[in-house]
Amino acid sequence: MDAVRDNWRDVLYAFGLTVEISVLAGVIALVLGFLLGALRVSPVPVGRAVAAVYVRLVRNTPLLLIMLITTFTLPVLGLRPDINLNDWFGIDSHNRMLNLNFFVLCATGALGLYTAAFVCEAVRSGINSIPIGQAEAARSIGMTFGQTLRLVVLPQAYRAVIPPLTSTMIAMTKNSSVAVGVGVTDATFQMRKLNNDNGDQILQIFVTFAIGYMILVFLISAVGSLLERRAAA
Amino acid sequence: MTEQLGLVVLDHVNKWYGQTQALKDINLSIARGEVVVVIGPSGSGKSTLCRTINRLETINEGTITLDGRPLPAEGKALAALRADVGMVFQSFNLFAHKTVLENVTLGPIKVRGLDKAAAEKKARELLDRVGVAGHAEKYPAQLSGGQQQRVAIARALAMDPEVMLFDEPTSALDPEMIKEVLDVMVGLAKQGMTMVVVTHEMGFARTAADRVVFMADGAIVEEAAPEQFFTNPSTDRAKDFLGKVLQH
Ligand SMILES: Nc1ncnc2c1ncn2[C@@H]1O[C@H](COP(=O)(O)OP(=O)(O)O)[C@@H](O)[C@H]1O
Ligand SMILES: [Mg+2]
Numbered sequence: 001m002d003a004v005r006d007n008w009r010d011v012l013y014a015f016g017l018t019v020e021i022s023v024l025a026g027v028i029a030l031v032l033g034f035l036l037g038a039l040r041v042s043p044v045p046v047g048r049a050v051a052a053v054y055v056r057l058v059r060n061t062p063l064l065l066i067m068l069i070t071t072f073t074l075p076v077l078g079l080r081p082d083i084n085l086n087d088w089f090g091i092d093s094h095n096r097m098l099n100l101n102f103f104v105l106c107a108t109g110a111l112g113l114y115t116a117a118f119v120c121e122a123v124r125s126g127i128n129s130i131p132i133g134q135a136e137a138a139r140s141i142g143m144t145f146g147q148t149l150r151l152v153v154l155p156q157a158y159r160a161v162i163p164p165l166t167s168t169m170i171a172m173t174k175n176s177s178v179a180v181g182v183g184v185t186d187a188t189f190q191m192r193k194l195n196n197d198n199g200d201q202i203l204q205i206f207v208t209f210a211i212g213y214m215i216l217v218f219l220i221s222a223v224g225s226l227l228e229r230r231a232a233a
Numbered sequence: 234m235t236e237q238l239g240l241v242v243l244d245h246v247n248k249w250y251g252q253t254q255a256l257k258d259i260n261l262s263i264a265r266g267e268v269v270v271v272i273g274p275s276g277s278g279k280s281t282l283c284r285t286i287n288r289l290e291t292i293n294e295g296t297i298t299l300d301g302r303p304l305p306a307e308g309k310a311l312a313a314l315r316a317d318v319g320m321v322f323q324s325f326n327l328f329a330h331k332t333v334l335e336n337v338t339l340g341p342i343k344v345r346g347l348d349k350a351a352a353e354k355k356a357r358e359l360l361d362r363v364g365v366a367g368h369a370e371k372y373p374a375q376l377s378g379g380q381q382q383r384v385a386i387a388r389a390l391a392m393d394p395e396v397m398l399f400d401e402p403t404s405a406l407d408p409e410m411i412k413e414v415l416d417v418m419v420g421l422a423k424q425g426m427t428m429v430v431v432t433h434e435m436g437f438a439r440t441a442a443d444r445v446v447f448m449a450d451g452a453i454v455e456e457a458a459p460e461q462f463f464t465n466p467s468t469d470r471a472k473d474f475l476g477k478v479l480q481h
Pocket of ligand 2: 279280281401
């Protein structure tokens with residue numbers, strides 16, 4: 001009996017959920033991270049402080065703890081665990097690949113919030129790599145802070161930001177495995193399940209899932225290098 | 234009251250960087266059309282003075298008014314004020330990712346709301362005026378320092394500023410390029426532009442300036458007509474400084 005071959009559908013579904021969580025968390029992380037990065041260099045001291053405190057706090061907290069916090073405190077705050085977005089999007093709640101149940105939402109949100117802190121730092125370091133004179137010249141011709149960032153600084157920082165952002169997205173995808181700690185049936189969950197049921201094939205099962213994660217990471221790297229090459233042109 | 238007369242008026246301005254006082258009780262009124270050369274040893278506060286006038290640096294005490302309007306705090310109003318005050322930096326600071334033409338059209342299009350065709354027409358006229366029309370499609374890195382600085386002047390002029398600030402515009406240039414930039418500035422002065430120019434180019438001060446302001450240790454130590462200042466300075470600080478500069 002070959003555990004992986006016999007259960008290939010479950011393996012695929014589990015990786016599907018990993019991809020779903022990574023993509024959604026990635027969107028949250030990139031949007032929030034860029035906003036925080038902009039706040040971090042803004043002329044408003046309160047904005048800078050808020051972003052700095054966010055990064056400090058979130059970066060220094062283990063991801064699992066953040067997932068536990070979202071999963072267990074939201075119900076306390078009145079959001080019931082049977083809340084999910086499946087009905088909204090017409091997803092069958094038994095769909096294991098595409099599922100937006102409460103636990104997936106909490107884990108995804110936590111992963112996005114956590115990764116946003118790293119995106120913020122990548123964006124900030126990219127912005128700081130551009131000589132200050134560029135922003136001063138932009139301000140001198142009357143551009144607002146937003147225009148200065150959007151038209152002058154970010155287009156130049158873009159190239160510097162892609163490599164660290166690629167690393168951040170890779171780390172995030174692998175970090176999605178932590179979601180198994182709050183009962184999400186992602187790839188890592190499926191791996192454990194197969195291992196429990198097939199103690200004799202642990203090595204094959206580990207290798208299979210490692211390869212699965214490697215493929216995802218490879219795809220992210222490929223997108224990263226593509227963007228990097230386009231930016232250089 | 235000088236406050237009514239001056240286009241740019243600094244009134245009892247004090248500025249600190251931590252413990253260092255960069256500007257000490259600065260009172261300066263610059264009339265419309267006047268060309269003021271600011272001179273003084275390194276670290277005397279010349280750059281800070283320029284940068285406070287378009288509020289790239291904030292001040293701690295005193296007031297600065299432009300055409301009777303006090304400088305606004307951060308935000309849209311401040312951006313609007315900066316559009317009226319042109320600034321030329323020692324290190325040019327052309328937008329590295331934009332062509333020469335785009336450098337000059339970006340402000341008029343995004344800040345003044347001009348359409349692209351009108352902005353480009355005006356930009357080409359200005360580039361022609363500063364003698365770099367042939368380089369409009371190039372990127373800044375492809376130009377010499379003197380050419381870049383002339384583009385930077387065109388970029389500032391494209392906003393139709395009320396006053397132009399120059400912070401050591403020729404200090405980063407090779408000697409043979411200094412003249413081409415100074416010629417453009419002399420031309421501007423002749424056409425009646427209000428200018429504040431930090432420079433040690435005495436030739437420029439003598440031909441174009443109405444007044445020389447000498448700074449030391451953050452304070453204005455002496456103000457005089459150029460000829461009088463260079464031939465017969467009244468303070469020891471100025472004499473000492475000119476003695477050192479003229480030896481070279
Ligand atoms: N960003 C800054 N932070 C701290 N000190 C500064 C800063 N900019 C200038 N200073 C200090 O302020 C004083 C005046 O500097 P500056 O205006 O650049 O002089 P200048 O242009 O005449 O050489 C100097 O003592 C300088 O060290
Ligand atoms: Mg200086």
